[in-house]
Amino acid sequence: MFDKYLSYNTKVIIALLCGGYWIYFRTYDCYSMIPRRNILASIYVMIWMYINYYEPLVAPLGLLVLYIYAKFIRKQDDKEEIL
Secondary structure (H helix, E strand, O other): OOOOOOOHHHHHHHHHHHHHHHHHHOOHHHHHOOOOOOHHHHHHHHHHHHHHHHOOOHHHHHHHHHHHHHHHHHHHHHHHHHO
C-alpha cells in the first residue's frame, strides 16, 4: 500500500514502535477486548499475525482497531448495561 513511500524495513520499525507504545500504555480493557478461549478471537489474531508478515503496517492498524473498540464501542456497551 505504501510501498512507493516506505521501505519494508521502515514499515517494520513503525510497527515495532506502535506495538511498544501500545504495550507500554495498555490498560485492563486491552486484555478484556480479546476474550480467552474464544475461537473467533483466536482466528482473528492468527489472521492478523499472518497478514502482518506480508504487510507490517497491519500491526499498528489492528492495534488502532483495538484502541477504538476499547474507547468507544466498549464504553457504549457499558452504558447500555447500566440503563
